[in-house]
Amino acid sequence: MNFRKFFAHAVAGLLLGSSTALTAQIEPGVYISNEDGVRHELKIGKDYFIHSAYGTSPPKFIKTVGGFHTLGDDLLKVDLEFNSNHDENGLTELAIPILVKNKKLVLPMDGELEFVKQEPVNQALDGAWLFATRGPDKGQERRGDENPRKTLKWLQDGRFQWIAYNTDTREFFGTGGGSYTSDNGKYVENIDYFSRDDSRVGATLDFDYELKNGDWHHSGKNSKGEPLYEIWAPRK
Known part of the structure; x- marks a missing residue:
C-alpha cells in the first residue's frame, strides 16, 4: 500500500x-x-x-x-x-x-x-492521559498540557496507545499500542505494535496502578525489563 x-x-x-x-x-x-x-x-x-x-x-x-x-x-x-x-x-x-x-x-x-x-468495553482508566512526572509524587515539577513535549496515552474499548511528540517542533518520538485490561489495581498491556522496535510485538506487560487525587500512578517494569514508576494526569 x-x-x-x-x-x-x-x-x-x-x-x-x-x-x-x-x-x-x-x-x-x-x-x-x-x-x-x-x-x-x-x-x-x-x-x-x-x-x-x-x-x-x-x-x-x-x-x-x-x-x-x-x-x-x-x-x-x-x-x-x-x-x-x-x-x-x-x-x-x-x-x-x-x-x-x-x-x-x-x-x-x-x-x-x-x-x-468494536464492541464498547468499559474499564477503569479509560480516557486520555498525559504523562506528568516520574513517581513517587514528592511535589516535583510536572509536565502539563501547556508543555509542547507531550506523551499521550489513549485508552478506549480495550485498546491502548501511547504517543510521544512535540507540538512546537512537530517532532515524533515514538508510539506503541495494542490491547489492555485494567481491573482491581492491575493493568496489563499486550503489545501489537511498537515503532521503536518491532521485535517487542507480542510481549505482555503487567503493572500495578492506583488512582490518587485523579492521577494514575503506574508502576512495574517497561518493555526492556527496567523498573518504572510513572504518574499520568487526565487530559481534560
Whole structure:
C-alpha cells in the first residue's frame, strides 16, 4: 500500500453509516480494518481522532496521526498534534469528507477499506492521559498540557496507545499500542505494535496502578525489563 501517497493528500474520504443521509455523524469508539496483512485502527473520541496502521505478519509499524477534530457540513477536520511521517509529507491537518454508507465505516486508501466498530468495553482508566512526572509524587515539577513535549496515552474499548511528540517542533518520538485490561489495581498491556522496535510485538506487560487525587500512578517494569514508576494526569 502506498501510504506516502495517501498522506501527500490533505483530503481523505471517510464514509460512515447508510448510503443516504443529510448529516453524517461519527459515533465515538474503536474501528478496525484488516487488509493484506495490514491492520488499520481508528480511535475516535468526542473531539479527538487517531489513525494508526501496522503490519501484522510480519509485525511492522507503518504510521500514526492524530489530533483534535471538529465536524461540520459533513466534513471532519483534524488539527494534527502528531504525524509520524511529518518529516516526509509535512501534513499538519486533515479534511475528511463524511458520508453514510450501509452502516459501515469506509476509508478510501488504495481502494476501499471497511472498518468494523468494536464492541464498547468499559474499564477503569479509560480516557486520555498525559504523562506528568516520574513517581513517587514528592511535589516535583510536572509536565502539563501547556508543555509542547507531550506523551499521550489513549485508552478506549480495550485498546491502548501511547504517543510521544512535540507540538512546537512537530517532532515524533515514538508510539506503541495494542490491547489492555485494567481491573482491581492491575493493568496489563499486550503489545501489537511498537515503532521503536518491532521485535517487542507480542510481549505482555503487567503493572500495578492506583488512582490518587485523579492521577494514575503506574508502576512495574517497561518493555526492556527496567523498573518504572510513572504518574499520568487526565487530559481534560
